[in-house]
Amino acid sequence: MTTATCRTKLSLISAILLCCLAGRLFAGELPIESVRVLKSEHKLQLLSANEVTREFHAVFGSNPLGHKTQEGDGKTPEGVYLLDYKKSDSAFHKAIHISYPGERDIASAQARDMEPGGLIMIHGQKNGLGWLSFISRYLNWTNGCIALSNADMDQVWDLVKEGTKIELLP
DSSP states (O other), X not given: OOHHHHHHHHHHHHHHHHHHHHHHHHHOSOOOOEEEEEGGGTEEEEEETTEEEEEEXXXXXXXXXXXXXXXXXXXXXXXXXXXEEEETTOSBSSXXXXXXXXXXXXXXXXXXXXXXXXXXXXXXXXTTOGGGHHHHTTSOOBSSOEEOOHHHHHHHHHHOOTTEEEEEEO
């Protein structure tokens, strides 16, 4: 192979790499395909192409161990659900609803003559109390929801679309 041929091939490869990099920069972030919650690690992760693109500290229900089985148990659900709607007029700084309870959750609660509970959301801090997040981030204080700081909730709100899958793990 001649030096000229090597230079031509190297130039072509460099041009292709530059185009790929430029396309990635101008396209912005890849869309969020799913959300994963790791309760034991206090993490909420946003995933794109099966890669974690963002990670946030999260707190949960006041009794976080195990799957939510009934109203008032203070547990955050476990399993796969959908983020089915956004609520901008929430009592908390923005909220995204989780499709809990599913059919199995309802059947399980009814078999025990209980209500499964509901209105489980990812949300920010209680309106007017966002300044307390430096303390509340160390306490599981919700009724079963997933709470983030207001700044983190703003990012999740902007990046996650309605209909996105959420997987909640122990």
